[in-house]
Amino acid sequence: xxxxxxxxxxxxxxxxxxxxxxxxxxxxxxxxxxxxxxxxxxxxxxxxxxxxxxxxxxxxxxxxxxxxxxxxxxxxxxxxxxxxxxxxxxxxxxxxxxxxxxxxxxxxxxxxxxxxxxxxxxxxxxxxxxxxxxxxxxxxxxxxxxxxxxxxxxxxxxx
Numbered sequence: 001x002x003x004x005x006x007x008x009x010x011x012x013x014x015x016x017x018x019x020x021x022x023x024x025x026x027x028x029x030x031x032x033x034x035x036x037x038x039x040x041x042x043x044x045x046x047x048x049x050x051x052x053x054x055x056x057x058x059x060x061x062x063x064x065x066x067x068x069x070x071x072x073x074x075x076x077x078x079x080x081x082x083x084x085x086x087x088x089x090x091x092x093x094x095x096x097x098x099x100x101x102x103x104x105x106x107x108x109x110x111x112x113x114x115x116x117x118x119x120x121x122x123x124x125x126x127x128x129x130x131x132x133x134x135x136x137x138x139x140x141x142x143x144x145x146x147x148x149x150x151x152x153x154x155x156x157x158x159x
Contacts, residue, residue: 003132004098004108009140012148017139018131033102034067037137041128048128048137049121051104053093053113056082060096060113062106064129064145066120069157079116079154103134106149115149117142118157 001020009016021040026033038048045068052063056077063076077085090101098110106115106129121127121142129145131138146153 001131001133001136003105003136004110005105005130005132005138006108006136008108009138009148014140014144014148016144017126019128019137019139021135023135032067033134038067038128041137043128046120047124047126049117051097051106051130053088053096053104054085055088056080056085060088060111061085062104062109062113062115063156064106064115064117064121064151065157066118069118069120069159072156072158075154075156075158076116079152079156080114099130099132100134103130103132103136105130105132105138106145106151107138108132115151116154116156117145117149117151119153119155120157121145122153 019041034050038045046066048067049064073085096111097104126139128137128139
């Protein structure tokens with residue numbers, strides 16, 4: 001499967017691994033897609049990262065955190081020198097990203113925005129991030145993710 005995220009990663013020349021899983025018939029309203037995908041590929045949830053889009057005083061920003069954690073909107077805002085942030089409504093997140101909820105990737109975004117990755121990513125050799133569709137994840141090193149995205153590293157995940 002090729003998405004804008006896969007095209008972006010291929011053009012970068014950085015190594016990545018692609019994971020696909022069957023999602024037909026899955027009721028997304030009754031599951032956590034990140035946890036579901038972690039189980040499907042046999043990867044601990046601490047290494048599977050979800051992409052969350054927020055608005056920090058008018059600035060769009062994406063936070064990448066493990067699927068097992070929640071996001072600190074205050075810390076996300078602070079990472080880009082803002083005071084507060086609110087989650088972007090799902091329909092707007094889909095519009096800004098060019099992907100559907102559960103498949104939004106920071107790679108190859110339709111609308112460029114700052115990306116903040118939780119510092120916990122560096123506890124792992126690799127992490128999996130959405131590859132631009134619900135059934136697709138890409139595995140990269142945290143260092144490559146930061147470099148490719150120009151990401152800020154901050155403590156944005158909470159329990």
